[in-house]
Structures are given as structure tokens and as C-alpha cells.
Amino acid sequence: xxxxxxxxxxxxxxxxxxxxxxxxxxxxxxxxxxxxxxxxxxxxxxxxxxxxxxxxxxxxxxxxxxxxxxxxxxxxxxxxxxxxxxxxxxxxxxxxxxxxxxxxxxxxxxxxxxxxxxxxxxxxxxxxxxxxxxxxxxxxxxxxxxxxxxxxxxxxxxxxxxxxxxxxxxxxxxxxxxxxxxxxxxxxxxxxxxxxxxxxxxxxxxxxxxxxxxxxxxxxxxxxxxxxxxxxxxxxxxxxxxxxxxxxxxxxxxxxxxxxxxxxxxxxxxxxxxxxxx
Numbered sequence: 001x002x003x004x005x006x007x008x009x010x011x012x013x014x015x016x017x018x019x020x021x022x023x024x025x026x027x028x029x030x031x032x033x034x035x036x037x038x039x040x041x042x043x044x045x046x047x048x049x050x051x052x053x054x055x056x057x058x059x060x061x062x063x064x065x066x067x068x069x070x071x072x073x074x075x076x077x078x079x080x081x082x083x084x085x086x087x088x089x090x091x092x093x094x095x096x097x098x099x100x101x102x103x104x105x106x107x108x109x110x111x112x113x114x115x116x117x118x119x120x121x122x123x124x125x126x127x128x129x130x131x132x133x134x135x136x137x138x139x140x141x142x143x144x145x146x147x148x149x150x151x152x153x154x155x156x157x158x159x160x161x162x163x164x165x166x167x168x169x170x171x172x173x174x175x176x177x178x179x180x181x182x183x184x185x186x187x188x189x190x191x192x193x194x195x196x197x198x199x200x201x202x203x204x205x206x207x208x209x210x211x212x213x214x215x216x217x218x219x220x221x222x223x224x225x226x227x228x229x230x231x232x233x234x235x236x237x238x239x240x241x242x243x244x245x246x247x248x249x250x251x252x253x254x255x256x257x258x259x260x261x262x263x264x265x266x267x268x269x270x271x272x273x274x275x276x277x278x
Contacts, residue, residue: 003109004074004078004079004108005109006103006109006110006111008110008111009026009113010023010089010112011088012087013087013121013193013194014087014194014195015193015194018115019044023048024050026080029053029080030054032074032080033052033056034057041056059099064098068098068099083095083099087116088116088117089117092117119135121192122189122221123159123222125199126187127187128224132159133160135162136162137162137163138165139162143171147178157225157228158225161223162220162223163219163220166190173204182203183204184204185201186201186221187199187200187222188211188222189219189220189221190215190217190218191217192218232263232264237259241269
């Protein structure tokens with residue numbers, strides 16, 4: 001018997017019209033629907049005017065490990081399993097990773113029905129560089145751990161995207177401003193695609209002050225990356241090269257080593273050394 005396929009489906013962040021036709025088809029045909037919230041997936045199906053014909057089971061963080069064997073059995077038996085979360089893509093700070101990993105380990109087919117994602121939506125709306133970015137999930141809840149979390153982003157040059165609960169937003173932004181500096185640019189995206197969608201852009205200091213009054217809704221934060229360090233002046237590095245050369249390192253090797261660490265061109269540094277010796 002051929003095995004079934006696990007379908008990972010992105011669901012709308014708020015506006016049901018963002019649902020893909022493939023999601024609509026899968027909701028109506030999958031033999032088993034694993035949902036983070038069974039009530040929400042049924043409400044979504046109603047909004048899309050589609051009848052779920054398969055069995056609906058809950059699949060949220062607390063039962064993820066316990067439910068996986070049953071879902072794997074269904075896939076082994078040849079049934080199609082549709083995995084959906086409350087909003088966005090499964091496995092992105094939502095249940096899904098463990099099941100996908102188990103399927104891959106057994107060679108069971110997995111495919112994705114792409115669609116809405118709070119990560120990329122917020123990134124696009126932030127106005128911050130999007131050519132390189134990283135997703136950091138939720139910051140820790142306790143301030144001390146949260147500050148250590150932000151400390152790891154001090155030198156991160158990529159734009160960072162993270163989620164936060166509305167009741168912790170003000171404290172998180174205050175900690176971020178303290179660790180990353182109040183002038184670091186950022187954006188807070190609230191209620192994406194929903195009626196009261198709002199995007200606040202500014203510095204961390206400004207956003208922390210704005211959030212202090214209280215913010216509601218689903219929150220995605222986008223942090224600007226750190227400014228890349230300025231390239232050193234080759235002349236200022238000559239002494240370092242000469243020290244290495246005095247220790248017995250070949251001049252070209254000493255130049256290459258210092259140039260790489262300082263982020264300057266080897267030829268420019270080599271020429272600077274030769275000019276200092278002239």
C-alpha cells in the first residue's frame with residue numbers, strides 16, 4: 001500500500017480571503033485534519049464555504065508528542081493528513097516540526113501548501129532591509145533572559161523578525177532598547193491583515209514609549225540589523241603586520257591574516273607595509 005502524504009498548509013493571518021485554493025481543496029478532501037485549534041479550523045472552513053469531510057483532531061504544543069504516533073499511523077495506512085495552525089505556516093513558532101521530522105525519518109511524503117506568513121508580511125511592511133534576515137521566534141519571558149537574548153543580536157547585521165505577546169511588548173521593547181541601543185530602528189506590526197492592522201515604525205526608544213500605554217492583538221517585531229563595522233585604515237594596521245613578521249611569519253601570510261581580521265584588502269595593506277619600509 002502506498003503511504004499517505006502530510007500536507008503542511010498555511011492559513012490566513014486574519015482575512016479568510018487570503019486562503020489559497022489548494023487549502024480550500026485540502027480542507028474538503030483530506031481524510032484527517034490536525035489543527036492547532038479545532039474550533040478555529042472549523043470556523044475557517046465555514047468562512048471559506050467548504051465542508052471538512054475528514055476527521056478533525058487537535059494538534060497543539062501540549063499534545064504534539066502524544067498525537068504524532070496516531071498521525072504517523074494514518075500516513076502509513078495511506079491516508080492524507082492536513083496539518084494547520086491558527087494562522088500562518090506550521091512549524092514556524094507553531095506545532096509541526098516534530099511531525100515533519102518524524103515523517104522524513106521514515107521516508108513518508110511531506111509537501112507544503114504555501115501561503116500567508118506573519119514573518120514575511122511584517123518584514124515587507126517594516127521598511128527595513130529584507131535582502132538578508134533571520135527569524136528569532138519569541139523572546140524569553142523573564143527580563144534577565146530576554147536581555148541575554150537581545151545581547152546575541154547586538155552584532156547581527158541581518159534584519160531580525162520575532163514574535164511577542166501583547167502584554168509583554170512594552171517590557172520587551174524596553175529591554176531591546178537598553179541592550180541594542182535606543183536608536184536602533186525597528187517596526188512593530190499589529191493585527192496583520194485584520195481590520196485594525198497597524199504598523200508603528202521608529203527607533204526602539206520611540207517604540208518602547210509608544211507601547212508603554214498598552215497594545216493589543218497579534219504582534220510581530222522587526223529589528224534593523226547592526227551597522228557593519230567600518231573598514232580599518234590600512235596604515236593603522238602596519239604595526240600589527242610588522243609584529244607578526246618579527247615573530248617569524250612570512251610577510252604575505254602576516255598581511256593576509258591581519259587583512260582578513262580587519263576587513264581590508266590584502267593588496268592595500270601590503271602596499272601600506274611596503275610604503276612604510278621605503
